[in-house]
Amino acid sequence: YIQLLRRSLYPATLAQGKIKTVATFRYLEQHGLEIMPWRYTGLMHMCLQWRHPKLLKCTKEGDLVVPCLSCPHPGINLPDGWENDVEHHDNYSVKVTEDTNFRLKEQLVSSHSRDPGLVEGLGYFVGRSDYEKYVISRASEADAIAKATTKFSKGLRYTGVGSMLCARSEIFLANRVGNLQEGEHYANMDYVFGSALHHYRGLPLCIVGYDIVCQWFAHIHERSKDLWPNKIKLDNGMDLVPVIGKFHEPAHETNNHEQYSCNLIPRVGCTDFEACKRIWGLHNPLGNSTKTMGPGTRSDSLEAHFGYHNWQKYTNM
Known part of the structure; x- marks a missing residue:
């Protein structure tokens, strides 16, 4: 192995104690341009393994992401003593938008034990075990946002994904993507x-x-206090301001709804909070290929694409 790696050759799995297939580092860097059908399985294994060690520079939750430059990060892009600058607290605000995507579904292929994800909880997806345990604990609640989607869940492990993005720069954020088991529920988005x-x-x-922030946000503090795990409970020192995206707010046609309008809420500026729709439009084509993958391969593939999207944003700003 070491001799091959020194010569920029990455080996596939051993067959009867012998290495029969290798790929050059250059090929793995450009994976996706061409795959030889007669070496498909070996090449896919190598590509998945290749992505993982290139990411593993840190081990904390959410560290394996390309971070957002627009969001405030204490110690990085905030001045010293910003905590005491009460007059300009608005400058240190976070603007996020969340939504779901039902194109990025997954069929009942393989299993988590046979095909585990290599980047679970360290990148853009939330940690699967704690997340799914929490969702199951609230499965009996009648809090579905879109129950109509459940009739399309037959034969699927996940009906899509829910995510939260930076509303300023339209970048995926760490631990902000979660799989949807049966449609869009408060438990998932919470x-x-x-x-x-x-x-x-x-x-x-x-x-x-x-x-639908007008519904979802109504009792969020009560749900956080009574239902959420301790590590994700809301910070009482942070003010939360709910808004509805500029495209969706007029469609609500509800009286006294101006409190959620981007045009009237202070500190919103020109942000339209419709970033998720634009981002999902770019990633919808992935659904055709990732829905037939095993759970680990699918999540790692989506992680790679989300990271590439962030990197493009980073380098083209």
Whole structure:
């Protein structure tokens, strides 16, 4: 192995104690341009293994991501003593938007034990075990946002994903993507939201956009206190401001709904909080290929694409 790696050759799995297939580092860097059908399985194994060690530079939750430059990060892009700068607290706010995508579904292929994810909880997806345990604990609640989607869940392990993005720069954030078991439920979106704010503890303000924030946000503090795991409970020192995206707010046609309008809420500026729709439009084509993958391969593939999207944003700003 060491001799091959020194010569920029990555080996596939052993067959009867012998290495029969290798790929050059250059090929693995450019994976996706061409795959030889007669070596498909071996090459896919190598590509999945290749991505993982390149990411493993840190081991904390959410460390294996390309971070957002627009979001405030104490010790990185905030001035010293910002905590005491009460007059300019608005400058240290977080603007996020969340939504679901039902194109990125997954069929009942393989299992988590046979095909585990290599980046579980360290990248853009939330940690699977704690997340699914929490969702199951609230499975009996009648809090579905879109029950109509459940009739399409036959033969699927996941009906899609829910995510939270930076509303400023439209970048995927650490531990802000969660699989949807049966449609879009409060339990799923609560965990994704709490996991997101866990990385911003200590900041004074978060403006959160969601299509149905007028329903979902109504009792969020009670749910956080009574139902959420301790590690994702809301920070009492952070003010939360709910908004509805500019495209969706007029469709609600509800009286006294101006409190959720981006045009009237202070500190929103020109942000439209529709970033998720644009981002999902770019990633919808992935659904055709990832839905037939095993659970680990699918999550790692989506992690790679989300990271590439962030890197493109980073380098093209």
